[in-house]
Amino acid sequence: MSKVDNVERNGINWYPGHMAKARREIGEAMSKVDLVFELVDARCPEASRNPILNELIGKKPRIIILNKADLADEKVNKMWIERFKKENQSAILADSVKGTGVKEIVKAAYLIMDEKLKKQEAKGMVGGNIKAMIVGIPNVGKSTLINKIAGKQTANTGNKPGVTKKNQWIRLDDRLQLLDTPGVLWPKLDDEVHARHLAYVEAIKDEVVEIEEIAVQLADELAQNYKKELYERFKIADDFSYEMPYELLEEIGRKRGCLIKGGEIDYNKAANVLIDEFRSGKIGRLSLERP
Ligand SMILES: Nc1nc2c(ncn2[C@@H]2O[C@H](COP(=O)(O)OP(=O)(O)O)[C@@H](O)[C@H]2O)c(=O)[nH]1
Ligand SMILES: [Mg+2]
Known part of the structure; x- marks a missing residue:
């Protein structure tokens, strides 16, 4: 960047x-x-x-x-x-x-x-x-x-x-x-991973980020480090696996009934659910970075 x-x-x-x-x-x-x-x-x-x-x-x-x-x-x-x-x-x-x-x-x-x-x-x-x-x-x-x-x-x-x-x-x-x-101080955004983390914790305002993109990445990141907590919170089956990161957000949306007409997933709604529950600690105590 x-x-x-x-x-x-x-x-x-x-x-x-x-x-x-x-x-x-x-x-x-x-x-x-x-x-x-x-x-x-x-x-x-x-x-x-x-x-x-x-x-x-x-x-x-x-x-x-x-x-x-x-x-x-x-x-x-x-x-x-x-x-x-x-x-x-x-x-x-x-x-x-x-x-x-x-x-x-x-x-x-x-x-x-x-x-x-x-x-x-x-x-x-x-x-x-x-x-x-x-x-x-x-x-x-x-x-x-x-x-x-x-x-x-x-x-x-x-x-x-x-x-x-x-x-x-x-x-x-x-x-x-x-x-x-x-x-x-202003949030420093020249590192892509750090910029993402800042978006998750709302140090960058939601109005200036692609909320669905951010949620897809957050879900994927949590699945890597806190799979148990994430899957339990959204009642995702243990054996659920995905190839593309967006499929995980899709599953979260499905589990929470975030649907639009025709039964398709409402990605925006699913994104907001995930991000809200992350920020409020409902998924668990989750760290994004380790030393
Ligand atoms: N869970 C939790 N929330 C906090 C803590 N400190 C601040 N907050 C919340 O984080 C949000 C931002 O806090 P604020 O003091 O306005 O941040 P500032 O922009 O650095 O002044 C508010 O909703 C606070 O209630 C904390 O230690 N734990
Ligand atoms: Mg302040």
Whole structure:
């Protein structure tokens, strides 16, 4: 995929001007913080990162938060944590809706900022502060996490680029403060497999993807890694096999009575059923990427 394709596939949300604005605004916000929480989707921690952050973050420490861990495969979650540990990268599993992981986030922040706090103390600064911000692509749960932390609805919703609101600090703990507005990075689409994963988890809006094509690929991908869960959910016979990937979506449609006049399969309906049930975790806890 070319750069132009990237932009076009980003469609309504991400024009080059948006990206430039996001970059600039995150860069500015970055100069006010000591620490960055990089929020990614636990189901696809590779696809949901954008390496542009490496440029913006400079030498500041980061903590990777694998959010929506409740929707991802527990075994695979552990594998990702192990992997980041090996790379000396602090990483935490979180469910921002329930608030699971928030305590660990605070703990990890103190651990990573220990040196800075000690230096502050040595200089006689009592109650020195750590300032942090959340950065991530759309739909990873940035606003949900900020709202959970703040305990009220202060975070921006929607997928506006950059850091759009006037800065306010939310107190996480006596010495830890969080910028109330997240940095919104654009989803990176130059890798085809990653772009697909981003579509499954709705980091790319449904309006700008071919929903039936995406569903055919999702069904096929799940059949490879989570056949049991997929077949059980849609009551597909164990011995069902297919040659062309679309035949699996067809079977899902058949099982769910997604039909149009004349008894033919309504692919669009079947696609929406599969994608909705994947996103809501009804098929099971499913990870799209393993380390
Ligand atoms: N299951 C689950 N859903 C989440 C989690 N965090 C956020 N969500 C949902 O994901 C959607 C996008 O969240 P939002 O905070 O708006 O994402 P943002 O675009 O990064 O700010 C919303 O429907 C949230 O309820 C999580 O940890 N687990
Ligand atoms: Mg948001």
